[in-house]
Amino acid sequence: MQALDRKLLRDFQRLWRQALAIALVLACGVAILLMALGTYKSLSDTRETYYERNRFADVFSAVKRAPEHLIAELAAIDGVWAVETRTAGSAILDVPGSNVSVTGQILSLPINGLPRLNVPIITTGRLPDPVSTDEVMVNANFAIANNLQIGDFFFANLNGQKRQLTITGTAQSPEFIYTIGPGALMPDNATFGILWMPKPAADAAFDMTGAFNDVALKLTPRAQEASVIDAVDQLLDPYGSLGAFGRDLQISDAFIDSEIKQQRNMASILPPIFFGISAFLVSMVMGRIIMLERSQIGLLKAVGYSNVEICLHYLMLAGLIAVVGIGIGWVAGTWLARYMATEYGQYFDFPFLIFSTSLWVYAASAIAALLATMLGATQTAIRAARLAPAIAMQPPAPPQFKRSLIDRAMAAMRLSQPTIMILRSLIRWPLRSGLTMLGIALAVATIVSPAFFPPSLEKIIDSAFYETNRQDGMLVLSHDMPQVVLETVAALPAxxxxxxxxxxxxxxxxxxxxxxxxxxxxxxxxxxxxxxxxxxxxxxxxxxxxxxxxxxxxxxxxxxxxxxxxxxxxxxxxxxxxxxxxxxxxxxxxxxxxxxxxxxxxxxxxxxxxxxxxxxDDAEVLDLHARLKDIPNLASIVMMTDTRRSFSETVEENIGMINSIYITIALLITIGVTYNGARIQLSERSRELASLRILGFTRSEVSYILIGETMLLAVLAQPLGWFIGTLIAANMFNSFSSDLYNLPLVIEPAVYAKASFFVLLASFASVMVVRRSLDKQNLVSIMKARE
Amino acid sequence: MSECVFRTENVTKVYQTGDVKVFALAGVDLELFAGEMTVLLGPSGSGKSTLLNILGGLDHATEGRVWFRDQELTDMPDRGLTKYRRDHVGFVFQFYNLVPSLTARENVQLVTDVSPNPMPAEEALALVDLADRMDHFPSEMSGGEQQRVAIARAIAKRPEILLCDEPTGALDSATGVQVLEVLADINERFGTTTVIITHNAEIQRMAHRVIQFQDGKISSVSTNEERLAPAEIVW
CATH class of the missing domain: 2.40.40 (Barwin-like endoglucanases)
Incomplete structure (x- = not known):
């Protein structure tokens, strides 16, 4: 190993705390990029593959009752590659062992086996016998949630008749990756299930013999979706069409799509912030190292090292920081991506997950991190290489301070000398002070911006589920019925x-x-x-x-x-x-x-x-469930109380996790910025501070200068952080607003206080660690040492 | 007479500080010869170090011309000067300028790594009598030892020229004498052209020639008919 490389490794060893502080910020960027890109890629690849293998349709329509001869006409529409019609309906199920009412979505299966489109994957067992009237295949998650095995049975209230249905198999379907029941806010596999039933049996149950009420179409690659939709509407309109729509309105796909988009947004918004902060930190630390190593740089030049060799030497130091950051980021990112995958496993029902945190994602995150550090280091490394050797060997000229209006103001305020030293230093390096403030402000913003979600969601939930909809339950009828049915229902228990x-x-x-x-x-x-x-x-x-x-x-x-x-x-x-x-x-x-x-x-x-x-009446709800299972003409039941509770629980659980992730990230940014800032200050000022000690200042008076500068910047950064955080939140809220909803930006002052508390605490802790080295300094040796 | 190694013609160096022009060198004509040990004497600010930097290829003259043998250094680009330093010049500085994160041996290797025909670092350190301190870091060595490492580092490339800027400036007299002995020994043994800058008038007595500086100019040049051995020098 060359002597210069050994110097590199030892310098790195000496600077490990500062390097680690930067590497951790960089690692956040790498990890989030890896997680978001990995999840994005994984979700979109899985979805695409699943849709392709199982021929997920492009256009869907429900109709009241359309004759089968329309199938040929639908198939003849320009741009239609395949047509699949079926009978679909909803029924209340009575599942043994379950004391609540369960809603089943019934879909017919063609006589000759699996449908051509939206092909279910049989996970266990077999398809129901085409001629049977009491066999069904159910979605696997429903079976698991209700502890149902092949051969088990349950009852369904089909068109007024209670029938026993036996499970012959379980399946998954590209139509129901996100399986959400009518009126529900999130999937609940225990109370909502998909039932595949042979066409003759389903037709008999829903009076659809010789007809269909649900159609799916797959289009040719160059087809115009909008014109196909128009043509389908025109054909089905006389038969009570509810209007054809594309994948964008298919519930399951819309949910996955919004998740995929969210991951893509995350990959493009958050990592650049971390990389930017890392670049700034690298530039700040490298700048100081080069100041401290001026004479060494001069020496290297004197003994014949070229500009390129010196430039590379310092770039490699930054490169080592990047390597550590990338390593930590990869480990954390892989873990996060796995965590996300299992999270998605809870909500999305994929038969397989192409977990492709593929090499290119790793490579892309590493290149981005390396570029960020190089961006921060290049300018200073070039400056090092360009130092004229004869000048480099001289101690640097003292920094220039000039009297300004601010000095007069400070004099008028009769500030103490240490305070003046703090303020002058801030003013003397406005860019550095500004960037340090910005770094701390971004840490504050990291906590502030996502903290708006819980109160906003709460506001929406409150408005939708407590003010607007105050009912405990909704009974959805299978078709419109005379108003007198209210009297029948009023007589039910509870x-x-x-x-x-x-x-x-x-x-x-x-x-x-x-x-x-x-x-x-x-x-x-x-x-x-x-x-x-x-x-x-x-x-x-x-x-x-x-x-x-x-x-x-x-x-x-x-x-x-x-x-x-x-x-x-x-x-x-x-x-x-x-x-x-x-x-x-x-x-x-x-x-x-x-x-x-x-x-x-x-x-x-x-x-x-x-x-x-x-x-x-809560006390009698179970009696009601028992009775509802036998009531005809009910399509589904939505228990709003359960919905509210499970939604709030899920939101709380996720928000707890998200909050701790963001607070950790904010702490890492704060430590990265303030620790390095204070460290650099200490190295720049060690002589000055030692002189003050020799002049009779106490340790705490001297530390005041060191702590004061960092903490002053940290305090000044707070309002900026609140502002940036609110701005980011407002932007995110705008971007989340869609056709369907807009989020109210609910601002709780406690959010700002919480963010500032964490960031100021981390700043103080970082600067106190640096203060410890100040305490340990040997005054005599510092004063003797040549600058 | 020996071969001329350095020749300067009316070398001027001006530093501009704000509106003030400082003439560090104000027209220096000089010749230095192979194998010669020259001492440059003069008060602070008289231009000695500036001249040394220009001779060593660390700095450019504002006006005038400089030759190393038949190679003109005056307008040599940075790349050429780097190669010139790498191949021909050894430096010794007042404050040693060792890399604190490298051991004595590694500090010497810093030079041997990039020189065309170096001696082993161990040999260079043995020459300055530090064979048993090779794996010590600068912080574990005395000032005299550190300066000897710096000398070993300078001679390890077998330079034709050794440029020493106040090599004993930071040392007490006993240690200073040890360092001078090493320099004299190298000069004798390898015939290395040696230039020593010093404030210390006593040191001039070990040189072949003494060049006095005053206000950026050479005020006198004298030749020592009789040279003292470093051990005989006292200050």
Whole structure:
């Protein structure tokens, strides 16, 4: 090994604390890049492969009842590669051992085996016998959650008839990677399951013989999705089409897609911040090392080392820091990516996971980290190489201080000399002070920006599930029924209050602008499911018009008093003009609200409802579940209390984890910035501080200068950090706002206090570690040493 | 007469500090000969170190010309000067300039790693009588020992020229004499052209020639008819 390389290794050894502090910040960037890119790649590759292998459809449509001869016409649409039709329905299940009601989504299987599209993967057992009426295959997670084995049975209330169904196999499907039940906020495999049933049996249950009510289409590679959707709508419209849609509105895919996008955003936003801070730290530390090693650089030049050799020598020092950072980042990133994969395993039902934290992701993160450190080191390394040897051997000239207005102000304030020393140093190196402040501010922002999510989510949950929807449960009817059904339900155990509602799938149009949504129609005096404004006030929905959320009104380009056309889907497909009587601000959804009697009149139908909201007596809920399992014409049951609880629990659990990750990251940034800053200050000032000690200053008076500068910067950085954090949060909230929801930015002062507490504490701890070396310094040797 | 190793013609060096021009060298004409030991004497700021830096290829003259043998150093680019230093010149400094993170042996290897025809580091250290201290770090050595390591480092490349800037400036007289003995020995044994800068008038008595500096110019040149051995020098 060459002597110069040995110097490199020993220098690195000597600087290990500073190097580690930088390496940890760098490692954060590497780890997050690795995790986000790895997860992004892993999720998108897995999804793509799964979709391709199992021929996930491109266009979907539900229809009330369409004759089978339409299949040929659907297949003939330009751009359609394959058509798969089936019978789909919903039923209440009675699963032995489960004391709550379970909703099953029933899908028919073709007689000749597996469908051509959305092909399920049989994980255990076999397909149900095509001619049987009592065999089903269920999704594997449902079986696991309910502890059901092949050969076990449960009951289903099919079109008014309670039937025993035996499990012949379990499966997974590309349609149900994210398996979420109607009205639920998150997957619950215990209370929602997918049931594949032979077509004849399903047809008999839902009265679909010779017809279908669900269609999926796979398109040719060059097909225009929009025109296919139009053509499908045109064909199915007479049969009560609910409107065709692409993958973007397929629930399972939409969830995965948003997750994939989030990972991609994370990979492009967070790592550059860490790399930027690392570059700054490297540049700061290297700059100081080069100052300290001036005479050594001069010597190396004197004995004949070239500029390139010297430049490389210092670049390699930065390179070693990068190597350590990359190593730690790889280990942490691999762990995080694994953690994310298992997290996704909980929510997403993939038959396999292409965990491709492939070599290129590792390589890309390493190159990015190396580039960041080189960016920080290059300028100083070049400066080192360019030092004229004769000048390098001289001690550096004392830094230039000039009297300025600020000095006069300081004099007028009669500040102590140590305080003046602190302030002058900050002013003398404004860029360095500014960047140090920025670094600390980013640490504060790291804690502040994600901390807005919990209160915002809470606000949304509060608005949606406590103010707007106050019911304990929703009973979804399999088809619209006369209002008298409310009386039957009121007689069931545990029921305290019942209210009926009607939901209608509609297309709202204003000229060329249109939006597919659903209208919620209620009586004016409803109490369980109310129409609420963002500010918490109930909004009246008068007869004779429609109330729109402002997001929907903006999309349609209409305001108060304007008229829109509403096409009611799934029935006679009638279109009616409606006057916009009000627009309201809501956090999510593109809801539209009407008066129930007005809708009934408009559609010329007797008073009827499609959903019953209930409030319950907790003590008798289990009795109610027992009875619901036997009630015909129920499509599904949503227990809002359970939904609220499980959602809050999950949010809390995830937020706890996320918060601790962000606080750790903020601490690492703070330590990286303040420890290095104080260390450099100490090395620059050791003579000065030793002189003060010799002049009779106490240890604490001298430490005041050292601690004062760092802590002053840390304190000054706080408001900046709050500001940057709020700005990042506002941007993130904007980017999260979509067609479906916008997040309210709820600012809690405690968030700022918490961020500042952690960052100031870490700053203080770092500077105290440096202070220890100040205490250990030998005054005489420092004074004797040549600069 | 021996071969001329260095020749300067009207060498001037001006440092600009703010609006003030400082003439570190104000027209120096000089010749140095092979195997000669020359002492440059003069007060601080008289231009000795500046001249040494220019001769050693560490700095450029503002005006005038400088030759090393028949090679002109005056406008030699940085790359050429690096090669010149690497191949021909050994430096010894007042404050030793050892790399603190390298042992004595490794400090010498720093030079032998890049020189075309070096002697082994161990041999160089033996020449300065440090064979038993080779694996010590600078912080574990006395000032005299550190300076001897610096000399070993300078001679390990078998330089034709040894340029010493106040080599005894930071040492007490007994240690200083030891260092001078090493320098004299190297000069004798290898015929290395040696230039020693010093404040110390006594040291001039061991040189072949003594060049006095005053205000950036040579004020006198004298030849010692009789040289003293370093051991005979006292200050």
């Amino acid at each position: 029921i305290l209050q019942t209210e009926g509602q009607q939901f209608h799938a509609v297309i709202l149009r204003n000229g060329h602008r249109e939006k597919r949504t659903s209208i919620q129609a209620s009586h004016p005096a409803t109490d369980l499911s109310r129409v609420m404004n963002n500010d918490g006030h109930q909004v009246a929905v008068p007869p004779g018009g429609i109330v729109l959320t402002d997001r929907l009104a903006a999309h349609l380009g209409v305001g108060l008093g304007d008229t829109i056309d509403a096409k009611f889907l799934g029935g006679r497909q009638e279109t009616h003009p409606l006057i916009v009587t009000n627009t309201i601000a809501q956090y999510f959804g593109i809801g539209a609200y009407m008066d129930l009697d007005y809708v009934n009149g408009l559609l010329r139908q007797s008073p009827r409802i499609s959903l019953i909201n209930v409030s319950l």
